[in-house]
Amino acid sequence: MSIVLHAAPTPSAPGLLLRPWRVGDAGALLAAYQDPVLRNWTQQPVDTPSDARAFLRRSRQGWAADRRFSFAVLEPTPAGERLVAHVLLKEVTPGRPYAEVGYWTAATARGRGVAPRAVDAVSDWAFARFAAGGLARLELLHQIDNPASCRVAEKSGYVFQEVLPARPPFPRDGHRHVRHLA
Template identity: 45%
Template sequence: MTQRPGRITARAVRLEAAATQSAPALVLRPWQPADAPALVELHRNDARNDALSRWTSSAVHDEADAARWIREQQQGWETGLRYGFAVVEYQNGGPGGQLTGRVVLKNVTPGTSSAEVGYWIAAQARGRGIAPRALQALTDWAFATFPDDAAFPDDAAFPDDSTFPHAAAPAHAALTRLELLHQIDNTASCRVAQKCRYALAARLPAAPPSYPLAGHVHVRTRDH
């Protein structure tokens, strides 16, 4: 089918992961400026036990840093090359919800059928199955949003709203392959990948200083 222009509006995207017997439901939504205080608190909590800094290069020390980081996530939507989501946990269907981490679809390059996924979950939210449920929701959305026929929705399906970014979608190929990369000593990410059917496909050599240790590449294909 011939590709046609369209756009993916952040306001129109809201992903959900059902509650389990031991954990509340999750909502995945694009980042908003109002998330800045909660984002700072997540980073501060993780910095106390060095949890987040081991796996991410993001530096969020105060609300100014958080605001800049959130704007970068919004710019990803605007360019159509990166789609970042806040992961919010809702207790018993109550209002508001608690920010627990993030997931992202990135390196979405025009003419390329593969992209990369990533995530991090706050230290205090781990052990409740948030990472695999959030990653599975993102995976399903990615394959559904960039389908085999690579058809994009009409602009009319996504009303304009200045509060939310939208992507003027380039001529993307259908996504058929998603990759998840992690440092080799991050065994928790290996387990998350396996739960979401991302098979171990390759081992990457260390590349200091950015990548001081070897890594794993896990792959999920559309027909897997």
Template identity: 45%
Template sequence: MNVKLDSADLTLRPWEPGDAEALAVLADDEELRRWTSHRVAGPHDAVRWIAMQEAGWKSGERLSFAVLVTGKVMGHIVLKRSEGEACGEVGYWTGAPARGLGVASRAVELLTGWAFDTGTGAGLSRLELIHNAGNPASCRVAQKTGYVLERVLPPRARNEAEGHLHARERVTTRH
């Protein structure tokens, strides 16, 4: 879990126990709860959630990062993958203080570059980004970062909206 990705004032690093209070504050946001399945009910629950993210790193199936801007936790981004698969899935959210500042787009771009990097990252050849079809901000993030809308997904459960599946392929250069 020593992965740390940096770009200017943006840092992606694995969640740490010391992030629990900041996570609880960010998660106490109606807009965040509207668009994500992410639920953290206070600092004690945040400790539990962070421990789950650490378990994901150990299994290699869920590589979760805290998104920091100038050292302050502002969001979350995750790369989900299955062993032996060349395709992964990117998910993210940003807290209210980061919205509208391009933080999500920058985090997605940074994680995407790392995930496609066969030398230091996951070396994947395809990434998918799925979001609620009614969330235009997530659609803009996907488009801005080169994820092409491939199809509309049916609702997963009753009373849920359709989803959008965006994808991006690793570009390979031939010499």
């Protein structure tokens, strides 16, 4: 998979590189999931090397099926690159007018505009790639008690649409934010 996306730098943050996950990302993935805040919001924690391999395998399978696109988000460092986030485009089906975007941000990257820039880059890519197949709307869902995700949605051009009632596996009500094809 040779897809690589870029998010431009800001005055206070470097540019970002978004690409499909690689086998060599397992260690960085495990390290990111040590964060209790990330673990609080995830349904499938990555606790072991086996969990990391399963995450990476699901990522490859999603790309191969052309329905689920999982991006590692990296920023440059003097030593190379550092994992700062993950953005996922899921439920892409030909003829279906909507899909969902999800994301998480590593602890070291929070509050620096990483998530909005990465979500924006994947959203633009999704519309460019799938609009001809009918994609016209992207949804970003989060639990109501996660105000940081509301801010990310708004900064990424996703407009609050509605409150969703709690349903398994989500223990609390949620928000649906929507971004339409421009």
